[in-house]
Amino acid sequence: MPYRWWPATLAALNGIDPLEALQALNADRRLPRAGVALDLPVLSVWARTEAGRPLIVVLRHEGGLEWLIVGALDMTPAQVAEFEAWEASHAPE
Template identity: 50%
Template sequence: MGFEWPDWALDMLIGISPNEVMQVLTKQRRWPRRGRGSTGIEMLTIWGRTAAGRPLIVGLRQAEPWQWQIVAARPMSPEQVAEFEKWEQENQ
């Protein structure tokens, strides 16, 4: 599976480095979930932690069968962290 960054998506990263996004995407332990962007576009979200343990959600849109565009990344809310930690506990 390959990942690509549209220029506009890189410009929208605030307080998150591209390296942190790639850490979440390439970790063995991550939680893929269906989601919607702020404009209602369906996407795949990946919930995971950076190497330093920071919980992030990364939004992806499929460009080709094995190619995904990284279209969003943000920190998890406290409620999402609680949900993610529950998933981590159940999936050790």
């Protein structure tokens, strides 16, 4: 899928390298969650970087296969626990 960065997102990344967000988006195991931000539909993708860092990357669908990256953040401890429970229940065979 083609991803495009919203310039404000790049400027607002706090301790997250843009490559880490892309690694999370391309991870084999991703938990997608539909949501709404600023009254617009978004998709948050919960995943791990290649180094194992749990991140949430927020996307806005632009049509076809195009997605705009509108945010990336570290999971909170509660989100990590929820994600780890999901990982455990979706272990690769």
